[in-house]
Amino acid sequence: MNLTHELLLALKARGATEIFGIPGDFALPLFGAMEKSGVLPLHTLSHEPGLGFAADAAARARGGLGVAAVTYGAGALNMINPMAAAYAERVPLVLLSGAPAVHEADSGLLLHHQVKTLDSQWRLLEEVTVDRARLDDARTAPALIARVLDQALRRAGPVYLEIPRDMPMQACEPVGSSPAEVVDTERLAACADELLSRLRQARRPFMLVGVEIRRYGIEEKVAELARRLNIPLATTLMGRGLLNQTGCAALGTYLGLAGDHELCEQVESSDGLLLLGAIVSDSNFAVSSKRIDFRHAIRVWQGQVEMGHHVYQAIPIAELVDAMLLRLPASPACSAPVQQAAPPNLPAAQELPAPDEAVSPAAIASALNQMMLAHGPMPVACDVGDCLFTALDLLPTDLLAPGYYATMGYGVPAGLGLQVATGRRPLVLVGDGAFQMTGWELGNARSLGCDPIVVLFNNSSWEMLRTFQPESHFHDRGEWDFASMAAGMGGKGYKVATVEELVRALALAHAERGRFQLLDVRLPPGAISPTLRRFVAAVKRLSMPDAG
Numbered sequence: 001m002n003l004t005h006e007l008l009l010a011l012k013a014r015g016a017t018e019i020f021g022i023p024g025d026f027a028l029p030l031f032g033a034m035e036k037s038g039v040l041p042l043h044t045l046s047h048e049p050g051l052g053f054a055a056d057a058a059a060r061a062r063g064g065l066g067v068a069a070v071t072y073g074a075g076a077l078n079m080i081n082p083m084a085a086a087y088a089e090r091v092p093l094v095l096l097s098g099a100p101a102v103h104e105a106d107s108g109l110l111l112h113h114q115v116k117t118l119d120s121q122w123r124l125l126e127e128v129t130v131d132r133a134r135l136d137d138a139r140t141a142p143a144l145i146a147r148v149l150d151q152a153l154r155r156a157g158p159v160y161l162e163i164p165r166d167m168p169m170q171a172c173e174p175v176g177s178s179p180a181e182v183v184d185t186e187r188l189a190a191c192a193d194e195l196l197s198r199l200r201q202a203r204r205p206f207m208l209v210g211v212e213i214r215r216y217g218i219e220e221k222v223a224e225l226a227r228r229l230n231i232p233l234a235t236t237l238m239g240r241g242l243l244n245q246t247g248c249a250a251l252g253t254y255l256g257l258a259g260d261h262e263l264c265e266q267v268e269s270s271d272g273l274l275l276l277g278a279i280v281s282d283s284n285f286a287v288s289s290k291r292i293d294f295r296h297a298i299r300v301w302q303g304q305v306e307m308g309h310h311v312y313q314a315i316p317i318a319e320l321v322d323a324m325l326l327r328l329p330a331s332p333a334c335s336a337p338v339q340q341a342a343p344p345n346l347p348a349a350q351e352l353p354a355p356d357e358a359v360s361p362a363a364i365a366s367a368l369n370q371m372m373l374a375h376g377p378m379p380v381a382c383d384v385g386d387c388l389f390t391a392l393d394l395l396p397t398d399l400l401a402p403g404y405y406a407t408m409g410y411g412v413p414a415g416l417g418l419q420v421a422t423g424r425r426p427l428v429l430v431g432d433g434a435f436q437m438t439g440w441e442l443g444n445a446r447s448l449g450c451d452p453i454v455v456l457f458n459n460s461s462w463e464m465l466r467t468f469q470p471e472s473h474f475h476d477r478g479e480w481d482f483a484s485m486a487a488g489m490g491g492k493g494y495k496v497a498t499v500e501e502l503v504r505a506l507a508l509a510h511a512e513r514g515r516f517q518l519l520d521v522r523l524p525p526g527a528i529s530p531t532l533r534r535f536v537a538a539v540k541r542l543s544m545p546d547a548g
């Protein structure tokens with residue numbers, strides 16, 4: 001068959017279930033071939049960042065590869081930020097881009113969309129990918145495709161395939177698999193033995209899990225490992241929502257000084273802290289009450305295991321967890337799924353302020369918790385801003401958010417990508433500033449068959465920034481009447497100011513299917529979530545210790 005058909009079969013074989021794309025003349029042959037092959041549905045959106053965030057969310061929510069397809073130059077370079085987000089957050093996102101045909105490069109003309117040179121795009125994307133290949137020869141294409149796609153999954157990171165526009169219909173052999181990674185069994189055994197020995201010697205062992213346990217599909221195994229080790233565990237901020245389907249009793253989300261005090265104490269006083277698939281970043285550890293001495297922690301991240309002064313290379317996390325389970329006998333007491341303990345810093349779901357009170361972020365969390373208690377949990381796609389801090393007060397549910405890379409614009413496209421890839425109706429939490437960036441992708445919800453419930457924190461401000469630098473005036477974003485814009489995009493808008501209006505709008509929104517529901521929640525000036533308030537206080541306390 002042709003190169004495009006074999007490429008799509010290879011993507012599908014590695015978990016992709018759709019492609020999000022915006023074509024251009026350098027990509028028309030590729031898009032035509034993709035549409036004709038019918039191997040994967042092709043969904044178009046309105047702006048390339050939305051493609052990237054939708055494909056990212058599809059990969060996170062469903063597992064396997066997320067796929068975005070764009071044109072050369074203006075299209076692909078619009079994807080740099082979503083690719084960077086996927087790189088930082090360990091998401092196997094595949095970027096397909098059209099490109100000038102091989103012979104066009106010899107025309108001697110400067111081609112439209114090119115930058116410094118015809119290779120500028122190729123070079124720019126190196127910095128935000130774990131692998132890339134140019135498919136300019138049908139004989140080598142199958143092996144290159146297999147290598148790059150398998151790297152995306154093995155390294156849990158974004159990759160790039162450049163497809164010159166004279167290649168999509170070229171005859172091509174099927175794509176096989178790249179050579180399997182060989183794990184040194186002796187090194188793996190030594191690593192597992194030392195790790196377990198350190199945990200046994202610890203008086204206060206603790207397990208903190210992060211995004212890699214989702215990316216490598218090992219949440220159930222990690223839950224079993226925690227049961228057999230019989231040690232407490234929690235998630236990092238980035239790992240919020242992990243283990244949610246396993247019935248494992250995670251103690252909540254570690255937020256240092258900004259979170260639950262007891263959990264903070266347990267993590268920071270542990271003499272055997274196992275960081276399993278968790279990134280040691282400021283978003284996860286910036287507000288630790290005391291500097292955690294990571295030299296004494298056990299860090300499992302990006303195929304490496306660091307314990308004290310020992311570093312084990314090329315230890316895939318899934319193989320390490322298997323090796324530890326082999327060394328830990330299952331006991332009946334461990335197999336009983338422990339009732340999920342709700343995070344301790346969760347406002348009681350029933351604690352709603354008086355009906356005529358102005359809405360606050362805490363009231364949004366409580367009203368959403370009430371709705372999910374009544375109707376069942378909904379997956380959440382969350383943007384950056386106070387909505388992300390508010391999301392930490394929701395009952396345990398799947399949460400997709402760029403908690404570490406922290407790019408705005410993720411929420412709405414991610415909600416669409418989540419629903420396209422899984423069929424589950426999402427809750428989208430987004431601030432007014434972030435909505436102004438990519439919220440307009442809601443206009444594609446109808447054609448995508450999506451009907452998210454969008455809760456827009458409308459404080460007419462870049463409020464999170466104002467909490468750090470209140471004296472500035474550039475945070476003001478003015479009055480935007482988002483509710484009245486919903487109908488024009490095919491959805492239903494609600495203008496919400498009081499608690500009573502919020503509860504009623506959520507009830508109506510949840511009851512209506514078939515079109516997106518946009519709750520434009522007008523927040524009073526300065527209204528922020530308790531978690532953001534604690535976070536800012538902690539950051540200020542840690543950055544200005546003498547300030548008292």
Ligand SMILES: Cc1ncc(Cc2c([C@H](C)O)sc(CCOP(=O)(O)OP(=O)(O)O)c2C)c(N)n1
Nearest residue numbers: 385386406407408431432433434461462463464
């Ligand atoms: C693409 C992009 N641009 C800029 C920023 C910086 C930034 C934040 C982070 C710190 O970098 S938080 C924030 C304001 C967000 O405003 P809004 O969406 O209205 O939410 P809220 O009012 O709840 O803050 C900005 C501009 C960013 N994270 N991502």
Ligand SMILES: [Mg+2]
Nearest residue numbers: 431432461463
């Ligand atoms: Mg705002």
